[in-house]
Amino acid sequence: MMYRASRPIVVLVLVLVLAGCAGRAMVALVPGALGIGQSETVLVASTRVFEDGDWGTERLEGLSFVSFDVNIPPDREPGQVEPVRDRRTPDPATNFLVTRAEALDGASTFRAALQRELATRPSDQREVMVFVHGFNNTFADGLYRTAQIRHDFQIPGVAVHYAWPSAGNALGYAYDRDSALFARDGLETLLREITASGSNRIVLVAHSLGSSVTMEALRQLRIAGRDDVLNRISGVILMSPDLDVDLFRSQAMRIDPLPQPFVIFTSQRDRALRISAAITGQRSRLGNIGTVDDVADLNVTLIDISEFRGGARDGLNHFAAATSPAMIQLLQQVAAVDISLQRDATQNLGILPGTVLTVRNATQIFLQPLTQP
8 A cells, every 4th residue: 555654754764764874974084094903995986076175965977986995993893884973083993994095087097906906816806896885875984884895794806886976864865866866877887897997707785775776777788788797797785775676676677687696685674674665655675575476586586684683883774784793793604605606696595594485586595693683
């Protein structure tokens, strides 16, 4: 049954989203922090306008490129990202910081930087992980989360972040949904540039509204006949996708065949997606569907992580796949899981603690923590 949420309720639930999301992170350049924690290099392609010394919310036509070294502080739990909120008091022991930032002059310079990074890896690890952030993210939120995922899950290869112009504001949901459509061209261009750099494989990881950006970019590549790019994509992971199920089905059928493996993390505990569904007058979004039936004809793997709680700053359980210490512990300890997705996801994930259900072309896995949360 479709229904409308009244304006006061919409405002209330969006304020609740703000309370559950990370605070307003900022990029803090502290070269002296080098060596205090562990360093992760992250290449960034952005459709945000850079002005007044920071990346804001305005939309940029085309792409800008930057290379960062991000300090992973030693005093933290897996999944935790504690950003700097006041540049006057950064703490390299607890805060994610930038120790180096270098603007890259155009696509050719980006490709050269990526090629240098790939050349430092063994030949079987010359892949690229592209992270696409979600709703209500500042530039720093996405940058630090990319470094955290790369570090905590020990993903081989090079980390690349696609920073699309989120309003970074809980009341900016409509702006972000429009920006997600605006940003699809930039992600398509980025994937073409990564392919041109000579990367062996590309793994796409998207969160929340970033899943919409990702599906639209893949759809455009298929329509444009860019099989050379699509064939380099060796895995897609959608974490808590804030996507209409019917829209996802339409996108997937146009992309067909989907890159494999195609993994969707879902959770019945995701309160942010309940709010999104209520605002749009639906029962659920793709990231909190309870049954595989709605996507059973698609070649996808649903991983239900309802038994896992998000980390300390994930009060709405909207990013438990990356913030839950128990989830990270599970994926680190089970050696059969190849998080770089070089092997068959259904086969590997099927031996994790939990229940496996196969319906037609789709597989649903209900994961259980190694220890109860």
